[in-house]
Amino acid sequence: MIGVLPDLPPNVAGFRASGEVTKDDFEKVIFPEVKKHREQTGKLNFVFYVDTPLKNFSIGAWIRDIWLGMKQFASWRKIAIISDVEKIRNFTDNISFLLPGEYRGVSVDQLEAAIRWAAMEDQEPDPEDAIPEHIERLLPPQERGKSTVTSAQVGVSKEADARYIFERTTNRLFNVNEWTDHCGALTAGFQLTDDEGKPLMGRAAEGDYIRVDIPGPSMSEGRGYDWVRIEKIQQPAVIAPGAISLMQVRPCPNPQIKDTTITAHFLQEHATSTFIIEWGDKKVSATVYRRNEVPNTEHPGVADKVRNVVVGTLGAMGLSKIQWKALVQGLLERE
Template sequence: MKPKQIPGVPIQKKGGFHDTEGTKQFEIVKIDSKFANLKERFFAINRWKEYCGNASADFKHFDASGDFVDRFPQKGDFIRIDIPGPGMIQAEGYDWVEILHLTHTDTERSESYMMMCRPSKEPNKPKGYIEHFYTASATSNMVISKEGNFLKSGIYGRNESPNFKVPFWDQIRNFLIAFGGIFGFGKMQWKILADGLLDFE
């Protein structure tokens, strides 16, 4: 199976990938208001676990200086991820990604928002290791869209390879999580998020 060609999503070159999507149908007269609801949930990063339940990872939003924030995300912000299971020792149990891009596309037929994230160091530790189980070549590309009377949420992972440039025990942990991702365990987490964002009725 080949990765989907999604506008704005990087080309798959090496490592693993996944295309994880959820869709929901509404009455056409309600689609604009429902998309507004989805947009609000999508950009409320600190509430993602609330939308997705206890089986989900926990996500927290930080600004470029490493301060916790509760607002719409911006380019250069960070997301701290606490996935179920053991975390990185070096990062006190967390994984970190930086928000690289935020884009909005609006045409006659559809409207979408995309947030591209990449594994990163902690925002308040400019020197040191990438604090994530994937290398900095990986991206997670999160998209919400409306077309016709359908809403869609999707997470598209590209170029996912284990991060071994960390202390020994974190190497083992990163390999096990990345290995699990190859066999669909990571995709299960993203599926929980994709469906949870749409579960507002």
């Protein structure tokens, strides 16, 4: 059984699970309450008090729980899971950096503190953390889903050194087939292809495709891979302080399948990854700006939907925070 926690702040949805938990508990209690909060605030602050063994959740309840995550992916803000089971709390804390929003596993005696945390409004961002206006103009607007920024930089004191690092990093960015070589522990594989999905050698160009090999189950439409198309490339006419090199990619249909419009990627076609190499003031930076990330659950079959939600939440967020970090560092720093 699931009930609504009473006397909560207006911007927090809270529930307590006790006894046997069924599909109907999600559909009759959680879903309407979540919908109400989503319509009122556009975001979800969620407190879930698990006062029953997990074995008491029926299969139908687990399916509805997964579906809740799929439908509200872009809305999660603060999520507190309340339990005296240490494994549940540890699992919640360990996945917090992979999923949208902030997650905390909290013991029962800290329930009130968890509610206060969930209700706390975000502070204004530090102006120093804001994306510079000249970079923002190069990026698509953030309109839905998740956005992330992953960056690395190298300090330089001599202009000659900065020029060398900028040119080397730019060359590495456009040599997609060598990305894995530069990234050490990066586990995804990348292959540049033409508009028929045939492998290409050399530097990337607008209109080329990148075949991404992510470990684990693959999407059937991609025939074992996820696919993106290079939609924009920008290089400076003059290499000097302030120079920028850019490549932007977007999920797309598998070019090996003619006349298909189904996006062969774990994210929807609205998502973009924009790679920018910049020669700034006494530094050269490599950054990937990922925007409008929503798992691709619109067209695929049931198996692909589950795969895309898992990869889109765990894989995409983990890749952007860990493996994309390895990419920008590898492009910039490794000899």
